[in-house]
Amino acid sequence: MFVLLVLVVFLYAFSSAKNSKRIVSEPEIQFLGDNNLFITHANVSKLLIQSQQIASNAPKEILDLNKMESALNSNPMIKSAEVYVSVNGELKAEVEQKNPIARISTNTSYYLDDEGGYMPLSTNHAARVPLVTGFVDKNALENIYKIAKKVDEDSFLKKYVIQINQSKDSTIQLKLRQSTFIVHLGDLKQLEKKINNLKVFYQKALKEKTLNDYSKVNLQFDNQVVCTKT
Numbered sequence: 001m002f003v004l005l006v007l008v009v010f011l012y013a014f015s016s017a018k019n020s021k022r023i024v025s026e027p028e029i030q031f032l033g034d035n036n037l038f039i040t041h042a043n044v045s046k047l048l049i050q051s052q053q054i055a056s057n058a059p060k061e062i063l064d065l066n067k068m069e070s071a072l073n074s075n076p077m078i079k080s081a082e083v084y085v086s087v088n089g090e091l092k093a094e095v096e097q098k099n100p101i102a103r104i105s106t107n108t109s110y111y112l113d114d115e116g117g118y119m120p121l122s123t124n125h126a127a128r129v130p131l132v133t134g135f136v137d138k139n140a141l142e143n144i145y146k147i148a149k150k151v152d153e154d155s156f157l158k159k160y161v162i163q164i165n166q167s168k169d170s171t172i173q174l175k176l177r178q179s180t181f182i183v184h185l186g187d188l189k190q191l192e193k194k195i196n197n198l199k200v201f202y203q204k205a206l207k208e209k210t211l212n213d214y215s216k217v218n219l220q221f222d223n224q225v226v227c228t229k230t
Contacts, residue, residue, distance in 0.1 A: 026045070026091075027044070027045045027048050027049075027091045027092070027093055028090055028091065028092045028093070029041045029044045029045060029092075029093045029095060030092070030093070030094050030095070031095050031096075031097065032094060032095065032096045033096055033097070033099075034097065034099065036125045036127070037097070037124055037125055038077050038097055038098075038100075038119075038122035038124060038125050038127075039075065039077040039078065039095075039097060039122065039124070040124055044072065044093060044095055047071050047072055047075060048068050048071065048072070048083070048091070048093060050071070051064075051067050051068050051070075051071035065083050065084060065085065068083040068093070069081055069082065069083045072093065072095065076098075076118060076119055076120050077097055077098060077119065077120065077122065078095055078096070078097060078098065079096045079097060079098045079099070079113075080095075080096045081093060081094065081095045081096070082094045098111075098113040098114075098115075098117070098119045099113055099114040100112065100113055100114075100119050100127040100129050101113065101114050101129055101130075101148045101149060101151070101152040102129050102130050102131075102132050102144065102148035102151075102152075102164065103121075103127065103129050103130070103131050103132060104132045104136055104138075104141075104144070105131050105132060105133055106132075106133070106134075106136045108138075109121055110138075111127065111129070112132070112141060112144065112145060112148055114149070114152065116141060116142070116145040116149075118138070129148075129152075130148065130151055130161050130162055130163055130164050131162065131163045131164070132144055132148070132163075132164045132165075132166070133163065133164075133165045133166075134165040134166040134167060134168075135166055135167060135168045135170075136166055143166065143170050143172070143188065144164065144166060146188055146191070147164055147172050147185070147188060147191075148164060150191060150195070151164070154195065156195075156199055156202075157195065159177070160176040160177050160179075160202075161174050161175070161176060161177075162175055162176065162177050163175035170187065171184070171185070171186050171187055171220075172185040172186070172187075172188065173185065176202075179211055179212070180211075180212055180214075180215065180230070181211070181214040181215050181216055181217050181227075182215070182216055182217070183198060183217045183219065184216060184217065184218045184219060184220055185219055185220070186218075186219065186220030187220075190222075193223070194219040197219055197223070197224075197225050198217070198219060198225070200225075201217060201225045201227070212230070213229055213230060214227045214228060214229055214230060215228050215229065215230045216228035
């Protein structure tokens, strides 16, 4: 019995030592979710290698997976990342990118993601999201996030809204695709009701072919859609 126990311990130690000395291959990177890549496989691979300051073909025992994950998660394009090594010595990374819902265009340009956070523009892919203009403070994006999130989640708004403008008094205006009029939302109180009023107006005007007859559609008044003709 003692001999058997010694043999098991020896085999385990031998296996562990052999496994720790496996050479890790080039990173295998999998992007989760959307296939539009704001950050490339090469970018992620470079981040992984730089985080260890070693060559990619390195012994498995010297890799710091937590440090690698931290390097990826600190990248402003990445929402979350998991890094691990398979039993065959394959270094793998699963990466979920941030999801932009609006593009801020003021003194500097950047994306606003679906959690209200900052996301830089990418040289690899441009997201088709509404452009945000006007008086926008990078440190006070709550108002913009609220309307951008609504646009992203509502099928009608997502299809038609191409621009969100914020005035100095924080009131919001929208510009719609293939329409000449500006939608004045005002503040974001009773937002759901205002959006429903916009949908009713739009469908009616579309049916009557009068969408281009207006320069301004004002939704700021309770239960009313006040239109100004061109």
